Amino acid sequence: MTLPLFLELLVGGLVVGGLYALMAFSFSLILATTHVLNVAHGVFMVLGAAASTLLVRHLGLGVVPAFGLVAAGFLLVGMIFEAVLLKPMAGRASGEVLVSSILVTFGLALALEAMLGFYWARHVEPQPIFALHPRISSFALGDVVVSGPRATVLGIVAVVVGVLHLLLTRTRIGKEARAVAQNLAGALVIGLNPRRVSRAVLTIGIAAAALSGGLFVMAIPLNPFEGLRLTMIAFTVSAAGGVGNLPGALAAGIALGLAEVFTGFWAGPIWSPMMSLLVLFAVLLLRPAAILTGQGR
Amino acid sequence: MREPHRSEPHGARGRAPAARGLKIRGLQVRYGEFVVVQDVSLTVAPGEIVALLGPNGAGKTTTLRAVHGIIPPVDGEITYEGRALHGMPTHERVALGLGLVPEGRELFPGMTVEENLELGHVPGRGPALADSLADVYRLFPLLRERRRQQAGTLSGGEQQMLAIGRALMAAPTLLMLDEPSLGLAPRIVDLLYDTLRLLGERGLALLIVEQYVHEALALAARGYVLESGRIVLHGPSAQLREHPNLQQTYLSV
Numbered sequence: 178m179t180l181p182l183f184l185e186l187l188v189g190g191l192v193v194g195g196l197y198a199l200m201a202f203s204f205s206l207i208l209a210t211t212h213v214l215n216v217a218h219g220v221f222m223v224l225g226a227a228a229s230t231l232l233v234r235h236l237g238l239g240v241v242p243a244f245g246l247v248a249a250g251f252l253l254v255g256m257i258f259e260a261v262l263l264k265p266m267a268g269r270a271s272g273e274v275l276v277s278s279i280l281v282t283f284g285l286a287l288a289l290e291a292m293l294g295f296y297w298a299r300h301v302e303p304q305p306i307f308a309l310h311p312r313i314s315s316f317a318l319g320d321v322v323v324s325g326p327r328a329t330v331l332g333i334v335a336v337v338v339g340v341l342h343l344l345l346t347r348t349r350i351g352k353e354a355r356a357v358a359q360n361l362a363g364a365l366v367i368g369l370n371p372r373r374v375s376r377a378v379l380t381i382g383i384a385a386a387a388l389s390g391g392l393f394v395m396a397i398p399l400n401p402f403e404g405l406r407l408t409m410i411a412f413t414v415s416a417a418g419g420v421g422n423l424p425g426a427l428a429a430g431i432a433l434g435l436a437e438v439f440t441g442f443w444a445g446p447i448w449s450p451m452m453s454l455l456v457l458f459a460v461l462l463l464r465p466a467a468i469l470t471g472q473g474r
Numbered sequence: 475m476r477e478p479h480r481s482e483p484h485g486a487r488g489r490a491p492a493a494r495g496l497k498i499r500g501l502q503v504r505y506g507e508f509v510v511v512q513d514v515s516l517t518v519a520p521g522e523i524v525a526l527l528g529p530n531g532a533g534k535t536t537t538l539r540a541v542h543g544i545i546p547p548v549d550g551e552i553t554y555e556g557r558a559l560h561g562m563p564t565h566e567r568v569a570l571g572l573g574l575v576p577e578g579r580e581l582f583p584g585m586t587v588e589e590n591l592e593l594g595h596v597p598g599r600g601p602a603l604a605d606s607l608a609d610v611y612r613l614f615p616l617l618r619e620r621r622r623q624q625a626g627t628l629s630g631g632e633q634q635m636l637a638i639g640r641a642l643m644a645a646p647t648l649l650m651l652d653e654p655s656l657g658l659a660p661r662i663v664d665l666l667y668d669t670l671r672l673l674g675e676r677g678l679a680l681l682i683v684e685q686y687v688h689e690a691l692a693l694a695a696r697g698y699v700l701e702s703g704r705i706v707l708h709g710p711s712a713q714l715r716e717h718p719n720l721q722q723t724y725l726s727v
C-alpha cells in the first residue's frame with residue numbers, strides 16, 4: 178500500500194469514526210442520565226439526513242445554514258419527544274424506565290421510518306436516497322488530496338464534540354447531567370431536579386442525533402430504512418466506550434470507523450459492517466454489565 | 475420515662491409559633507408490606523439540635539428519608555416552617571431549607587471536590603456561589619486543599635466533610651445527618667462534632683441520627699429514642715444520659 182492511499186483511507190476512517198462517535202455519544206448520554214434506551218436514535222439521524230437533503234437539494238440552502246436549521250428544529254422535536262413519550266415515565270425506577278423506553282421508542286422508530294419512506298416516495302422522489310453533494314473544493318496536503326466535503330464533516334464533528342464537552346464540564350446543567358449519571362440518589366438528595374436534567378439531555382441529544390445524520394449523508398448516503406442499523410452502531414460504540422463517557426465514545430467511534438474502512442479496503446466492503454458486530458460481541462463477552470451502565474463487572 | 479414533652483421551644487416567634495421548624499405527627503412508612511416506621515412524632519424548633527437514637531433497623535434512616543421526600547409515607551403529617559410537605563418533591567424541600575447528609579454520603583465520585591460542592595449550591599438561594607464555597611472552605615480547610623481531587627479518592631473522614639459541605643452549599647435552615655460518625659476514627663469523629671457544634675452556634679438546626687449516643691447527646695439539647703418504628707423515649711439530653719440502662723435497654727450497641 179502506498180502512503181497516499183494509506184492516508185486517504187485514514188481520513189476516510191476518521192470521518193466515519195467521528196460520525197459514529199458523535200451519534201454514539203448523544204445516545205449514551207441519554208442512556209446514562211435518563212435510563213432511556215432510545216431505539217429511535219438512528220431514526221432521528223435519518224430524519225436529520227432527510228431534512229438536510231430537503232433544505233440543501235430542494236430548497237437550495239448552503240450546507241452550514243441547513244445544519245443550523247436542522248439542529249434548531251430538532252431541539253424542538255426533542256422537547257416534544259420528551260414531553261409526550263417520556264414524561265409519563267418520570268419518577269419510575271430506572272429498570273422500569275429502561276424497559277418501557279425500549280418498547281415506546283421501538284414503536285416510534287417503526288412508525289417514523291414508515292412515514293418518512295412513504296412521504297418521500299410519494300412527494301419528493303420515488304427512490305428515496307438522502308445524500309448531500311455540496312461543492313466544496315478539495316485541497317492537497319502534500320501528496321494526499323483531501324476531499325472538501327470530508328474535511329468539512331471532520332471540522333464540524335470536532336466543533337460539535339468540543340461544544341458538548343464544554344457543555345458537560347463548564348455549565349451548571351452539564352454538571353447536573355454528569356451528577357445524575359454518576360449517582361442518581363446523591364443528585365436527588367441535594368435537590369437537583371431530575372426532570373429538568375432529562376429534559377435538557379433529551380432535547381440536546383435528539384438535536385445532536387439529527388445533526389449527525391445530516392453530516393453523515395455528506396460522506397455516506399442513507400435510505401429511510403437504515404435507522405435501526407444506525408441505532409445498533411450507536412449502542413455498540415457507547416457500550417465499548419463506556420456509557421456516558423465522551424472521550425470513550427470518541428475513541429471507540431474512531432477505532433470502529435478505521436476498522437471498517439481498512440477492512441473494507443482489504444477484504445471488500447461487504448465485510449465492513451461485521452466490525453461493529455465483532456465489537457459488540459467482544460463487549461458482551463468481556464464486560465456484559467457495561468452495555469447499560471458504563472461500569473464493568 | 476414516657477413523659478409528654480409539650481412545652482413549645484423558646485426560639486419560636488411570630489403569630490403562629492406552632493408552625494415554625496419541623497413537625498412530624500403520626501408518621502408511618504412501609505417498604506412493601508414491611509412497616510419500618512410505625513408511629514413517629516417529633517419536632518425540631520428553629521436553631522435547635524435534636525438527636526434521634528436507636529438500634530439498627532429502628533427506622534431512623536427511613537424517618538429522615540420521609541422528611542426529605544425520598545420515600546412517601548403511608549400516613550402522618552410532616553410540616554416545615556408551616557408548609558405541609560406531603561407530595562412535595564425533594565428539590566422543593568431543599569429550596570425550603572431542608573438539607574440531608576445521607577447514609578453512605580452519596581457523593582459524585584468521578585467529579586472533583588469543588589464540582590461536588592458547586593452542585594450542592596441552589597442558584598438563587600442563599601449567598602452567591604463563590605461566597606458559599608469560601609464559607610465551606612473556611613469550615614473545612616482540608617477540602618480547599620483537595621478541591622481539584624476526585625471525590626472518590628478521598629478518605630472516609632474527608633468524604634463525610636464533603637457530604638456535609640455539599641449540603642451546606644444549599645444554605646439549609648435544618649440539616650439532617652444520618653450517622654455522620656459511621657466508620658470514622660474517634661479523632662475524626664471529635665473533629666466532625668466540633669464543626670457541628672459550630673454550625674449549631676450559628677443558628678443552624680440539626681437533627682442527628684446516631685447509633686453511638688455519647689457524642690450526639692453531648693451536642694443535642696433533646697433526644698428521641700426510636701425502637702421498632704416507634705418513639706419509646708424522649709426528653710432533654712441530660713435526662714436521657716442519666717437514664718439507667720439506656721444503652722442496654724434500648725440501643726443494644
